[in-house]
Amino acid sequence: xxxxEQNPLFLSMQEGKNYTIYCNYSTTSDRLYWYRQDPGKxxxxxxxxxxxxxxxxxGRLMASLDTKARLSTLHIxxxxxxxxxxxxxxxxxxxxxxxxxxxxxxxxKP
Amino acid sequence: DGGITQSPKYLFRKEGQNxxxxxxxxLNHDAMYWYRQDPGQxxxxxxxxxxxNDFQKGDIAEGYSVSREKKESFPLTVTSAQKNPTAFYxxxxxxxxxxxxxxxxxxxxxxxxxx
Numbered sequence: 001x002x003x004x005e006q007n008p009l010f011l012s013m014q015e016g017k018n019y020t021i022y023c024n025y026s027t028t029s030d031r032l033y034w035y036r037q038d039p040g041k042x043x044x045x046x047x048x049x050x051x052x053x054x055x056x057x058x059g060r061l062m063a064s065l066d067t068k069a070r071l072s073t074l075h076i077x078x079x080x081x082x083x084x085x086x087x088x089x090x091x092x093x094x095x096x097x098x099x100x101x102x103x104x105x106x107x108x109k110p
Numbered sequence: 111d112g113g114i115t116q117s118p119k120y121l122f123r124k125e126g127q128n129x130x131x132x133x134x135x136x137l138n139h140d141a142m143y144w145y146r147q148d149p150g151q152x153x154x155x156x157x158x159x160x161x162x163n164d165f166q167k168g169d170i171a172e173g174y175s176v177s178r179e180k181k182e183s184f185p186l187t188v189t190s191a192q193k194n195p196t197a198f199y200x201x202x203x204x205x206x207x208x209x210x211x212x213x214x215x216x217x218x219x220x221x222x223x224x225x
Contacts, residue, residue: 045213100152
């Protein structure tokens, strides 16, 4: 059974600081997604990572995938309040069958 | 604009009643999914369908039922057998599994409260 673990579960940080969210998974996969969810809202796709060593960047967010280590990271650079949300990683293990991590709730304080 | 429409946004039901959540997509996607989200937790897969008239159980299918009579529609029924139905339900769709760079597209969700 595929297990996906994110850490930390909760992250409170000051604006302007950098931080990394980690996503570990238990079985082989070369497809991983990052989503953002605002309170009470749906999930918005952020990144699709399709191969070992893949790196994607959008604004202050950068995601990477190491399939050998079964690890993905979401790095936040110079955080701003608008990045406050819950971030989920999801691992594809059977062709669009996603298993989600428990989420990382990010709060960026002014 | 293409997208996924879930209705209603909020739903209140008495214990023991069946309730059906609607999900419609106009993205021409082959696959559709139902996920459940509990407060402070990740998403868990209830059912999925990759083609019309076919669907499979996910990780937590007990107490739920679905149908896929049309490509664009995938309604979810929460039956009285579901022991803890209060949750946020999200419908999603995607292109056929061969499209590796296609993420799931999610609807805006239905928040079900059963008392």
